[in-house]
Amino acid sequence: MFPFSFEWIWDVGHVVFHGGMWYALSIIGAGMTYCVLKAAIDTKNGKGGGDHH
Amino acid sequence: MKKEHDKVNKKYGMVVDLDKCTGCGSCMVACMSENNVPFKEDESNKLDSITWMRVYKVSNKKPYPNNEVFYIPRPCQHCGGQHEGHSPCVSVCPATATDYDYTTGIVSQVYTRCFGCRYCMAACPYHARYFNWWDPVWPDGMEKYLSPNVSPRMRGIVEKCSFCFHRYQVAMEEVYGSDDKEALEEGDYQTACTQACPAGAITFGDLNDETHAVHKLKDDKNAFRLLERLGTNTKIYYISEREWVRRAGDNYNPGEKTGSVKYKTEGH
Amino acid sequence: MKIYRRSFLALGVGAAVGTALSPLPWKMVDDSSIWSQNWPWTPVPKDGAISYEDSVCTLCSGNCGIKARKIEDRVIKVEGKEDHIVNDGGVCLLGLSGPQLLYSPTRVKSPLKKIKGKLRKISWEDAITELSEKLSGIRDEKSDKVAVISGNSKSLSTLLLKRFLKAYGSPNYFTRATMNDTYKQVIKKMHGVDATPAFNIDKADYILSFGSGIIDGWGSPVNSIKANSKGVDNSRKLVQIESRMSNTAIVADKWVPIKPGTDITLAYGIAAEVIKMKEPKGSASLKPFLNKYGLSKVAEVTGIDAAQITEMAKDFATNKSIAICGKGAGNTAGSFDEFVAVHTLNILANNINKKGGVQVIKDSGFFNWSNMKMDSVAKAANKKQAITGNKFPDTESFLNKLPNESVEVLLIANDNPLYTMADSDAVKKAFEKIPYKVSFSSFMDETTEIADLVLPVNVNLEQTDVVSITESVQKPGIGYVAPVSDLQFNTKDLGEILIETAKTIDGMADAFPWDDYESCISAILGDKLESLQEEGVIVNEDYRAKNLSFKFIAPKNEVLAPKGDKGVYPLVLVPYDSIRIPNGYIGAPPFAVKTVSDKVIKGKDGFVEINPVTAKQLGLSDKSSVKVKTSEGSCKVKVNLSEQIMPGVVAMAKGLGHTAYDKYLAGKGVNVNNLLGTVEDPVTGSNCAWAIRCKIEKV
């Protein structure tokens, strides 16, 4: 999973596979981080709040 | 020059003379004893009985009195695959728990890394892989004979013939520790089954080494391998003078000649 | 309320995120997998210094050279000893299972005495006193009422047991007659010499085997398998004549199924054809006798094609040929007539004491026994006849006569007659009459369970002994059995027990003048001992057999009909030896049981092998449950349809159906001995039954 584990070889297979994996993981991670942070900021700015609907 | 020589990988393999095999079962027991293979109360269900080395009794299926039979010992075939290392099992193991050792050609099994998905068993057409459905239990006192060279396996993982790899390690240690010994000799590393076989039907050695008996035997005109046409590129060769025995080694379409289906594999 | 809920949620989420970000869960995941890799209930074998120790295996009479691999004082594995004259590195699965026998929980761990119907631990001192008092008490009046059943072993300790009984004053020493014992008597009658036969099959070009399981445990098992392989290398031709395809028939060049019991006719039929092609010196007297065996008649009797018989005869006459006999592993005596017929072929082949032929070997005296001093009781007793009369003292014959004899004390060593002998129920009944039974077994086997006194001997890896390897190496020779393991339990060598006991019985001490077993061995072997211990074997390489004269003997029987009424019991049941299922004194260890096919044992069920043609006639299908009945007993088994057996013949494996031993062996399959009866050979007196008539019924 990581380049420091012993079965890791710097070959095409590892790079492509883990490249794809880390790419997907980053999108998911970044996306979620964005949502959570944005929600926190929005909340601070007084947006939302069920009672006000 | 010496360095060049060292670079040549070994390729351990076996040649079994089926005309000599008597089905006596010594190889099976030698293997069990050497490798701490457990046993349980009922071993008659051969689908859950761990026998790294299994001797099959094969008949020509003809009715009496034309029935003929041969015995065939089946260890792990240590497939090389179509390109060296692409064994059916090694290529599918998700956790790198079974590996192809390029220096010896031996397919290993790392018991502590295997997590028991059994994909390798699904991949192996030889049924050479066995799952530990139970915890291994030795009757009181019998654990005394367990060998420290091979760790007993825990429940929930796959095991198989290792060509007695620990013997290779012991032999290599001797080479490393010795001043005048530069390389393994043929007799230094032999598997337990090879040694025990009363019929001398099994020959083991480095298929790449011209001085080893197997090197020549594998090219015998009556030599064949199991399921050669699947491209598994195994390291176990069998010899028989009987045509029907050789034909039983592979699946044939009607009209195909015995031995006509050898799969071309990348040389090594 | 609202505030409370919010802070509660925040706290929960915060705690979860906090824990997830801390190393704790990761550490726990890692630790749990490390734990799974080191489960405390999965044994971890101790490491230590490795060593190898050589010995000779005594688990059968093959006496292979073995080496034990040890870690510190533990025996890890038994391997064949390379370059050993008997087995050259090869080893059978029973020998390989040595460590399982050594550490078996079914071993008898100390002397036992039956007290109020239960076997209880006693000390060796008490045990020997007990035996000695028992024997001393009846010695003066009825010393001949003491009998010994001993396994057929050619070891020094067995000779000591024989000597013990002789010195005590009883002629009743019995042993299981084997094929070799019958052959010995054939040699005596045909050549007039007392000698051991051995068969040089690895050098023969053509082998006519009358049911001898060359690779099924016949002779010295590993040695015979090796001989077979050499034969394969030399393109020898092996013809296997038997009604069930054994493993030997499998590796043979030709399997010739024969009507059960007609081997004598076939042998003479072939001889009649051979003599037409070549007439060795001195065979003229045979010719008129052989006229009886016309080809068509022989073909009819044996059920073998005439052309096939001619071909066998031609091959036999034109090659360096040998004919061998002794069914299966050869552990049972054969018919004298049959052996004479087969040996006649060997004489016609002119192979006696020739390369590739039958070796007739006079054992040269390796043992230097001192003159045995016997007291008056012993002297008087030795003039008496054994219960079996003047014939071979076969255990089976003894057991047959037992119901009409009174035996006071029975000593049993290296055998488990309650399991190994035919018609076990009858044996059990006969045993019940004997008031005092002493077992020297290492294992809690069927016989030991009913013994009154148990004096457990060491198992093969703990023993010290000297064994004859003459039959194995076809030259006079002995091998040294060295203890490779410390004693695991409170056991002793048989020789040691005997010497100690003899010293405590009045009038016997003089016959056992040695201080102990060790000094006995060195006294008997003298200066040979050192080299024997050094080399492991002593073989008289210079031994050359003399040419022997011979005379032909006409048979009393032409056909050996199996016991039973053909009308009631239409089928013939053949018990067979499988090298994977030890069927003698030692029960199959777990390793061996594991190798047994699921067509021989499945769960607890045993099987009977039947040709589909026969099965169809009986309306049986594969794996259906049936009852096999003979005149001696019956049992329930399952059907194993097989094309490897003649129609009309059915077969069952020996070595199964133990009631004693552990769960790895006990209760699996049936003991075919229960179904078998005995047939006393008119000449040798030994049990020569090799089959029995039976019927099979659906259950």
Added chain:
Amino acid sequence: MDSALIPKGVERCSLKRFLLGQAIVGAVVLWGVYAMILCWMKGLNQTNMNDSFGFALWIWADLAVIAVGGGAFFTGLLRYVIGLKDLKNIINYAVLIGVCCYGSALLILAIDIGQPLRGWFIFWHANVHSMLTEVAFCLSLYMAVLIIEYIPLLLENRQVDKIPFFHNLSHNMHVVMAVFAATGAFLSCFHQGSLGGVSGVLFGRPFAFREGIFIWPWTFFLFTWSAAACGPCFTILVTKITEKITNKKLVKDNVIDLLAKISGWMICSYIIAKTIDTLYWAFVTAPHAGFNVMDFYDDNFWAHGIWILIMEIVICGYIPAIILLREKTRQNQKLLWTAAILATIGICLNRWVLVMQPMSMPVMTFDEWVLYLPSWQEIATTILPIAGGIMVIAFSYRYLPIFPQEQELNPVED
């Protein structure tokens, strides 16, 4: 009692009835949990698997639930990436079914492996050449995506939505959902494919082995395609069943029709590809390995007869394809039900055949066919996640606004 949690403007059964229903299903779950604990504590000897059947009921169940759960990724792809707006009315439910299916698969996998405590080695010591590694990575990542797609729904619960942070989070997640959905579709294509690859790469098993392109055997593509084709059918089927149970119309016909039409085209193209693959396999691949294709089917008729192939391709392939392609037939409710059921059976059968038949079939000439019947522990643990899924669906339906059209279709009279 729980009316404060129930979405506004819809009607739900009484809490008592709901809890009673949950309890019945819960009992089944408990039975499954008991079996699961047995498997974990005592090991896999609790199953009827053996050295020939190392892959059995569980692996089939994994493959099958993921195949039918394919409705989630494909509907997501159509909705968010291709932009079929109408599908927003069913996407929630598709995602929910997906969550249940993928959750099931992961749970079954956790029971199926011999050393569950070391299951994470598949990530840590990953062998990137193994199809199963690809499955594990994509599966768990996609599971994360599904949960992300499900979270906004959860946050829309009346009470949760009152909390401003959650309201905002839900809103923001909706905004970027297309990105997640696209990632999910990418991941899903790969793990559906690699599940197909699982058996397709087994070159030692002639029944399973398929040629292919580069490292991917044909089954790789066929699995992705078939999951995309039949997954929506399963979504439709479950929606229809839910409508039956709740006795309400929850999704408008035009939405179902659109999904059914797309599914029809997908099944049609898939089954043609599958037919070509089967023919190539039967007449080229199998003979190359020395087999006549009938060798694969000549043992026990009921266990592995040729009927299974006809059933899979003709009855459960061409027939639903034809039904769904024609407007007239797919708009006939009975035929729509039939097609949805057949397509679901068809894809499950396809997974069944590719898991079971390679295991039971002898490859060495002297080997024998092996029959396998699952133990009750295997069956219970397979039913466990299904029952669990029912509970989750029931819970979600009761408390979350799963069906945007429910209110409109079932106006509540105040």
